Amino acid sequence: MAANAHARQTARRFLTTRMALALGLGVLLTLLVLSGINAVLAISRLQSSNENILQEFLARQTRLDELRSAIYLSGTYVRDYLLEPDPTRAEQSRAALLDTHRQIQSLLSQTAPGPNPSGRAMYEALNHEIADYWRTLDPVLAWNAQQRHRQGYRFLHDDVLPRRSSTLGIADTIASVNQQQLVERDHRLFQMFFGLRNQLTTAVIVMFLCGLGLAFATALHILRLEGQTMAHLKEVTNARQELRNLSARLVETQENERKNISRDLHDAVGQSMSAVQFELHDLGVALAPYPGALRARVDRIRELVESSVAMVRNMALLLRPSMLDDLGLAAALEWQANQISRSTGVRINVAAEAVPNDLPEEHKICVFRIVQEALNNVCRHARASSVEIALRAADSRISVVIRDDGRGFRAPRTGGLGLIGMQERADSLGGSLLVSSEPGQGTTIQVTLPLPRSVGGLRATAESMA
């Protein structure tokens, strides 16, 4: 229950963390998109206003130039009109003058005043001046030839030329004002650029900080996850190790129990029965003067005791072969092979090589039980006619190979408690167990166990039995 609640709590914490991270990422992305859009808009705005300004400036400049040249031209026409003695030509000049007047009027009407007030005042002044100029010219146009001849030059010199000059001066001023306006607008453009740069810088800084925070949070989260994963891994490893230890301890306990029972059977029961035999023998001797029937009964009891002793001994041997303790591993394996051979008819050959005398107890029993199980399997399933058991110790390792010539089986068979038990026994001593088999090719089981460093000082000579 507690574990469950803990799991739920962990899950909830993960959910909130994930939400927070997702939110952070969303904000960061939104910021990025917004500032991008803003920058693009500002730049396009800047670009278009820049173009407008330039075009406006150029158009105004062109019209002013045209105006100026028209005014110049009008001066020329006035002069031609006033000073031309030929009336036809004068009339032509007058017509051209009127044309120019119309042209100037249209140019003036096209030239809209600029937005700033000084420019507008200038424009008003120009308008005014030009109107004055034409007003000055108006009476002259009605003059006849004599009037023109008489007053023309003076009028030209005194009225027209100064008025024209002042008009042109105003036009020049307007041009310079126009120039000035361009510069001002340029300046404003620069300021807009500056603002955009500031905006962009701010956005980048904010996003960088956001990203940094997010990265930090993510790193923290990942580190925590990693820590949890490691903890889990450790837990699982520990649990597996514990399981293995438990299994090993189970096997060990079982072996100890068997050994104890076997020893009890042998020592307590067997020996006291032997003592009973001695006593019965004494009784038999003591009964010598008595009738045979009595002695026969004692004999009968003695036989019963003898078969009981044999039974107890066999039970003890089944639990644990005393050869393992008395004679060593090789002899115990040979005995076991002999026993099985006798009861099943399978030929079993044991070859032992360089097996140390001081083999640890658990290694002896491990190898013995594995071989016992393997032989049981052979007799039960393999239909083999012969089995080779090779036991050898070398390089601080002991290995035993059990090879039969039976029918074998298809390799990926994990099955059977027997094989698992063998595997677990080998595992418990840090060893390995390899089963290889093919249908019709027999089966080979190879077990290798590492030996403690201290083992192997005393080597037994190779023992082998017919």
Next chain:
Amino acid sequence: MRPVRILIADDHAIIRSGLRALLAHESGFEIVAEAADGREAVELAERELPHVAILDISMPILNGLEAARQISGKLHEIQIAMLTMHADECYLLNALKAGARGYVLKSSAEFEIVEAVRALSQGKAYFSPKVSKVLADEYMRYLEAQQVEDSYDLLTSRERQILQLLAEGHSNKDIANILNLSATTVICHRQHIFQKLNFHSLADLILYAIRKGVIISGQSVAI
């Protein structure tokens, strides 16, 4: 005649007292030491120098086989009889290798132990008839199963005689006297036997002799 000095080693007091009771009945036997484990047996054998040591195989601290090996290694004149519950060949072979020349089963010790001690005290070997029977049966089964020829047929009658005498525990010199031969001839025959039957030690020879029933020792004592 000097009494036969006997050492008894068994970790069970009940067996020791049983043996003592059996042997004490016999005239000419004297139990000079009792040991409860192998190490004590070796120490007492060195101190008391008995003629015959009766050793249980399964004993704590030092088992009977190891004790026999140590005693026979140091004190050749002490004759050793193993006392055991096991009629298996592997036990007998190991007992022979350890230098024991007597092998008595506990299940029939009450009938055999006296005779075994007597045989050993005279320098002869003694093996429980039941062990001989078990071994002989096993050997016959082995010959049948393996379908091999019995190598006993390879021996000449003189060699068979010498095989038996060797198995019974006689020395080369004894055999030379008994058969009226020179010691070198006996050694020569002995080498032939070892070659023909592929023996590596006297233990192999004795085991073979028991299997073949060449030596029949330990006639059961009728009550």
